[in-house]
Amino acid sequence: MSLLSLQHMKTSIGQYHVLHDVTFDVPEGGVFVLLGRNGAGKTTTLRSIMGLWTPSPGSVLFEGADISGLHASAIARKGIAYVPENMGIFGGLTVEENLVLATAKGKFDPARLKRIYDLFPALEKFWTKQAWSLSGGQKQMLSVARAIIEPRRLILIDEPTKGLAPAIIDGMAEAFLEVGQTTTILLVEQNFNFAKRLGQGMAVIDDGRIVHTGSMAAFAADTKLQDQLLSLSA
């Protein structure tokens, strides 16, 4: 059984039909990548999983149970976290305060906090700094740390590399590989060079429909298919 199974998901936002048929499975463990051009429906897919939009019709099966139609808070309690493209951190609060607010009971589990320090040493270094003063990469790390400060089964991460320098992206790839060893990641990306280092499985969305699913290794080796689906290898 897949950890997450999206079945013929359609999502409308107001009068706009954005997702027409989104069907793919995310197995447990590692990083699964959803690729697609601007406006293809990647963010809408993540928001539909998280209960921020309601797919209708269509199913979102998580550990075999249909969670479509549940409130976002109920979906979060099932162990799914969402790192949105704007990162969702509080600029006026310190790193520590941002993390405390993401805990379930307002205090840290020491072992989880240590893991976060190990994954993202900059967060320990800037523990008492306000989040607005962090670099773009550090803010992204804080937003991922907020997602894993409690045990999770699945993290949805939306375009974490947007606007970041290549050296920062390298460090992020290593951290994501590490996180993926204990928590499954569904990663939305447009940066194919980053995505191909991380993903085991992948899907491509275009105009609200899944147009390809398969292994990342096979897709990375097929430049013709990349060109056709993503217009990447110009």
Ligand SMILES: Nc1ncnc2c1ncn2[C@@H]1O[C@H](COP(=O)(O)OP(=O)(O)OP(=O)(O)O)[C@@H](O)[C@H]1O
């Ligand atoms: N709140 C909204 N109201 C109306 N249309 C929307 C809304 N949000 C998204 N859309 C439209 O839905 C389509 C898919 O948007 P979505 O943000 O899911 O794409 P994306 O693949 O994540 O793109 P990007 O890489 O640019 O973030 C786009 O045509 C977008 O204009």
